[in-house]
Amino acid sequence: MRSRTRTPARTLASLAAAGLLAAATACAEPEAGVHAQAGAERPAGPDGGGAANTVGVALPEEAGHVHGVGVDPESGEVLVATHSGLFTVPAPDRLTREATVPAHVGPAIDLMGFTVQGPGHYLASGHPAGDTDMPDPVGLIETRDGGRNWEALSLAGESDFHALASAGDLVVGFDGALRVTEDGVTWADLSPGVEVFALAVSDDGGTVVATTQEGPVRSTDGGAGFDAVADAPPLALVDWVPGSETVFGVAVDGGVYRSDDAGAGWERAGGLPGTPEALHADEEQVIVVADLHVARSTDGGSTFDAW
Numbered sequence: 001m002r003s004r005t006r007t008p009a010r011t012l013a014s015l016a017a018a019g020l021l022a023a024a025t026a027c028a029e030p031e032a033g034v035h036a037q038a039g040a041e042r043p044a045g046p047d048g049g050g051a052a053n054t055v056g057v058a059l060p061e062e063a064g065h066v067h068g069v070g071v072d073p074e075s076g077e078v079l080v081a082t083h084s085g086l087f088t089v090p091a092p093d094r095l096t097r098e099a100t101v102p103a104h105v106g107p108a109i110d111l112m113g114f115t116v117q118g119p120g121h122y123l124a125s126g127h128p129a130g131d132t133d134m135p136d137p138v139g140l141i142e143t144r145d146g147g148r149n150w151e152a153l154s155l156a157g158e159s160d161f162h163a164l165a166s167a168g169d170l171v172v173g174f175d176g177a178l179r180v181t182e183d184g185v186t187w188a189d190l191s192p193g194v195e196v197f198a199l200a201v202s203d204d205g206g207t208v209v210a211t212t213q214e215g216p217v218r219s220t221d222g223g224a225g226f227d228a229v230a231d232a233p234p235l236a237l238v239d240w241v242p243g244s245e246t247v248f249g250v251a252v253d254g255g256v257y258r259s260d261d262a263g264a265g266w267e268r269a270g271g272l273p274g275t276p277e278a279l280h281a282d283e284e285q286v287i288v289v290a291d292l293h294v295a296r297s298t299d300g301g302s303t304f305d306a307w
Contacts, residue, residue, distance in 0.1 A: 051273040051274065052273065052274050052291045053254075053272055053273045053274025053275075053290040053291040053293050053295070054273075054291075054293060055272060055273070055290075055293060055295045055304050055305060055306070056288075056289075056290075056293035056294045056295030056296065056304065056305070056306045057089055057100055057102065057293065057294045057295075057306045057307070058102075058292065058293055059080060059082070059087060059102050059289075059292040059293070059294065060087075060102060060104075061292070062084050062104075063080070063082035063083065063084055063087060063102075063292060064082060064083030064084050065082065065083050065277060065292070066080055066081065066082050066083075066277040066278045066289045066292065067081050067082065067083070067110075067111055067112050067113070067114060067126070067162075067277070067278065068080075068081035068111065068112075068113065068114030068115070068124075068164075068278050069081070069114075069278035069279065069280045069287055069289050069294065070114065070115065070116040070122070070280050071116065071280055071282060071285075071287070072116065072119060072120065072146070073116070073118065073119055074119035074120070075091060075119070075146075076091030076092070076093065077089065077090060077091055077146075078090075078091070078092075078280075078287060078294060078296075079114075079116065079122065079147070080102065080278070080289065080294060081111035081112075081114035081124060081278070082111065083110050083111075084104070084108055084110070084129070085104060085105070085106055085107060085108045085109050085110075085111060085129075085147075086104070086105045086106050086109075086111060086122075086147040087102045087103065087104055087105070088102065088103050088105050088146075088147070089101075089102050089103075089294055092285070092296060092307035100306065100307060102294075105146065105147040105148060106143070106147040106148045106149065106150065107128075107129075107130070107132045107149075107150065108128075108129040108130040108132060109124070109126055109127070109128055109129060109132055109134070109138065109141075109150065110126045110127040110128075110129055111124045111125075111126045112124070112125045112126035112127075112160055112161060112162050113125045113126075113161035113162055113163050113164030113173060113174075114164060115164040115165055115166040115171065116166075117142075117166055120143070120144055120145055120146040121142065121143070121144050122142065122143050122146075122147060123140060123141070123142050123153075123164060123166065123171060123184070124138075124140075124141055124142075124143075124150070124164070125137065125138060125139065125140055125141065125159065125160055125161035125162075125164065125173070125175070126138055126160060127160065134150075134152070134156070135152075135156050135157035136157070137157065137158070137159060137160035138150075138152065138156060138160075139152055139153070139154055139155035139156035139157065139158055139159050140152070140153045140154050140155055140159070140161060140164075140171075140173070140181075140184055141153060141156075142184065153184040153185060154181070154184060154185045154186075154187070155175070155187070159173075159175040159176075160175055161173040161174060161175045162174060162175065162196075162197075163196050163197065163198055163199045163210075164199070165199035165200055165201045165208075165239075165240070166201065167201045167202060167203050167204070167205050167240075167242075168203070168205075169182050169183070170182050170201070170205040171184065172190070172199055172201055172205075172208060172223060173187075173199075174194075174196035174199065174210075177189060177192065178190040178191055178192075178194050178196055178210075178223060180205075180222070180223060190222070190223035190224060191219065191223055191224060191225055191226050193226075194210060194212060194217060194226050195212055195213065196210045196211070196212060197210075197211045197212060197213075197236060197237075198210065198211045198235075198236065198237045198238050198239075198279075199238070200238040200239050200240040200247050200263070201240060202240060202245075202262060203240075203242060203243060205222055206220060206221070206222055207219065207220050207222075207262050207263065208222065208223045208226075209229075209238050209240070209247055209262075209263035210226065210238070211235045211236055211237065211238055211249070214228065215228060215229065215232055215234060215235070216228075216229040216232045216233075216235045216238070216249070216263070217229060218262075218263050218264065229263065229264065229266075231265075231266075232266055233249065233251045233255060233257050233266055233268070234251050234252050234253075235249035235250065235251055235257065235266075236249075236250060236251060236252045236276055237249060237250040237276055237278065237279040237288075238250075238263070238279070239279045239280055239281040240281070241281050241282055241283055242282060242283070243283065244283070245260060245261055245262045246258065246259065246260050246281070247259045247262065247263045247281075248269075248279060248281040248286055248301060249266065249279070250272075250276040250279050250288055251276075252276070253271075254271050254272045254273055254274060254275075254276055254290060255268055255270075255271045256268070256269045256270045256271055256272065256286065256288065256297075256301040257269060257301075258300060258301060269300055269301035269302055270297065270301045270302040270303060270304065272288055272290050272295055272304055273290070273291075274290035274291035274293070275290055275291055276288060276289070276290045277289045277290060277291075277292075284298065285297060285298055286300065286301045286304075288304065294306075
């Protein structure tokens with residue numbers, strides 16, 4: 001069995017303990033309604049003893065903690081994979097801020113790895129909760145109705161993927177081993193020496209960027225081999241902007257970084273206070289979840305707010 005128990009807070013703490021958390025200059029928490037500004041270095045939130053994030057749409061306490069975030073390509077809904085299951089937040093252009101209230105969708109599953117494959121079609125992994133009739137761990141599961149119902153694809157009762165990333169039909173996952181599938185059923189092993197926290201994959205699947213306790217690593221052969229990224233920030237989270245060479249990353253201290261050369265070089269774009277939990281990036285927006293707040297940037301990660 002390849003199942004592991006690892007929460008974002010514990011992993012971020014281990015990243016910091018490994019020396020990847022850059023020294024952060026203390027900075028006052030932003031006032032309500034004020035955007036988080038670019039270049040502002042802040043310490044981690046409650047788990048790190050620093051300022052907590054209050055920027056963005058607040059998730060209910062029942063969410064517990066967050067493992068992933070994505071956007072449905074048809075509805076524009078923001079999808080938040082949490083300890084208590086899937087929460088949706090209305091699309092930024094559909095409702096006013098006053099009506100932007102997260103809603104719980106589907107069964108109570110501790111959704112770990114999470115990735116969006118198409119409209120209403122998402123993949124995840126994790127552990128069942130409540131009366132959910134699934135083995136523990138659930139293996140790779142999918143929904144084709146926006147999260148209301150989930151079915152097992154493979155490795156049920158065997159694997160708990162703590163990281164998933166997809167490009168078309170190709171899915172790369174880490175469940176204690178780095179593996180790849182093109183049909184969700186048959187898996188092939190990739191580089192055996194990489195302990196992954198987060199993954200990002202290019203459109204053609206040829207380039208894979210991953211975060212590890214030793215820092216970001218990068219593969220240009222589909223994950224068969226990885227090299228450390230020189231002079232990279234201490235990234236905890238990464239996500240690829242589809243249709244481009246752009247990759248966004250979030251460091252352990254909440255700094256938001258951008259790469260326009262497929263993860264080879266990085267520049268700081270902005271930042272958020274608190275402990276980063278999940279990241280999504282596309283051509284229109286960057287979404288970061290920190291301290292159970294879902295914050296959105298429309299200026300390339302320079303500033304963040306709710307919507």
